[in-house]
Amino acid sequence: MSDSCGSVSRRGFIQRAAGAESSLLIARAELMRGAGNGKIRAGIVGVGLRGAQTIIEFLSGNDDVELVSIGDLYPDNIEKALRTVRNSAEGPAIESKLKADREHTFTGFDSFEKVLASDIDLILLVTPPVNRPREVEAAVAARKHIFAEKPLAVDPVGARRVMAAASKAEDLKLTFGVGAQRRSQPEYQETIARIKDGAIGEIVAAYAYNLASPLPRLNEKPAGMSELEFKIRNWPQYVSIGGDQIVEQHIHNIDVIQWILGRPSKVVAMGGRAWMPSNWVYGDKYDHISAEFTFPNGVICSSHSRHYRKGCFMRNGELVVGTKGRSSCQDLAPRGPLPPKVQEQVNLVKSIRGQGPYVNLGVAVAESTMMTIMARESAFSGQEITWEMIMESTLEFAPPAPDRLPPSGVPGPAAPGQYQFR
Ligand SMILES: NC(=O)c1ccc[n+]([C@@H]2O[C@H](COP(=O)([O-])OP(=O)(O)OC[C@H]3O[C@@H](n4cnc5c(N)ncnc54)[C@H](O)[C@@H]3O)[C@@H](O)[C@H]2O)c1
Secondary structure (H helix, E strand, O other): OOOOOOOOOHHHHHHHHHHHHHHHHHHHOOOOOOOOOOOEEEEEEOOOHHHHHHHHHHHHHOOOEEEEEEEEOOHHHHHHHHHHHHHOOOHHHHHHHEOOOHHHEEEOOOHHHHHHOOOOOEEEEOOOHHHHHHHHHHHHHOOOEEEEOOOOOOOHHHHHHHHHHHHHHHHOOOOEEEOOHHHHOHHHHHHHHHHHOOOOOOEEEEEEEEEEOOOOOOOOOOOOOOHHHHHHHOHHHOHHHHOOHHHHOOHHHHHHHHHHHOOOOEEEEEEEOOOOOOOOOOOOOOOEEEEEEEOOOOOEEEEEEEEOOEOEOOEEEEEEEEOOEEEOOOOOOOOOOOOHHHHHHHHHHHHHHOOOOOOEOHHHHHHHHHHHHHHHHHHHHOOOEEHHHHHHOOOOOOOOOHHHOOOOOOOOOOOOOOOOOO
16 A cells, blocks of 8 residues: 555554544443344345345354344245355355244335334345335334445435434434445545545545446336336336436445535536437436536536446546545555455444444435435436535425335436426
């Protein structure tokens, strides 16, 4: 690791970080953090592609943890997930921690409530994003520790609901981990601490990129499958369930910018569909959005996200430029020893046990989520959107009941100038 562009020595940084951690530990010692040294009993809701991996990461990263309850809309997804877990390299070692019996395996729209009502300390929330505000609110009300996949909402009302619930979780000293895994990676943590300490001078500009390929879950609408089921199974393509790519994927990069620069004062964004046809498979999302965020100190962040077909240029990362150098936000420290998504499960459990720093990423990642939503709304409407405007927005996709989403038909992508921001 190079110290050449910073006035702060690595040893000085580590000493301060260790001091901060031990003061957190002292502060945390008398706080309620769940299961102490006993077994941590977890339930999971949403066991698709990511949910299956979350089970593996949670169980393989930690001792004295058990998965005692599983929920998903569809039985076939539960069967597939359990096969994936058992056939994984970690499968034999974690088999004994898989304790969800038939009575604690739930399907249907009320599976979330049933998992939450099981005898659990921790709930892992890995359903599509539209569900997150209602799930997080209910989990905090039930005083459960939380791991929630990003993004934390798809609309401004939802993001504000999560901010409020995350603050309440903090008051209750509930751990609230979020699948914004860069926040758990030592190389990001230490590099960003050094950037904030002046390692690259005053920040003058920032960049965030998520130039990726598309994520449809189904290639066509099977005969006989209801519109509702098709949309839920193909959720990344529908703005009202997945939020659009900038919200659902580019949040990883925008979250790093939020971590360094805080909330923006405004954004202007543009985007559209360069190649995606308007049909069931591709839903109503844009296939590209570029945004310019302005922060209260005048710094500008350019962000670029797109879902272009394989063979196009791809890029995923961040760049911050300062008066004395530049950083990829992870290049001033060595990589951590564990895969990022295992590390986040380790940090989560240590926080619950009171054996590591308290983790509550809820408010911070709800703010990053809000940044992505304000950029999407700017691109859709053609308007400049300020932080005050998005914090007062009444837009809410989340339906009054979870089995009534989303609106019927395939709505076309938003037309700037016609689409009304509200
Ligand atoms: N951190 C990361 O790098 C990362 C990577 C991929 C996905 N994710 C996030 O993980 C979440 C899930 O993504 P995925 O790729 O696993 O999607 P997926 O479609 O593969 O799985 C979602 C699962 O949730 C179930 N489900 C849907 N609605 C439900 C409901 N109301 N109640 C119970 N179950 C319900 C579906 O049946 C499905 O099994 C998303 O928020 C996504 O953004 C994060």
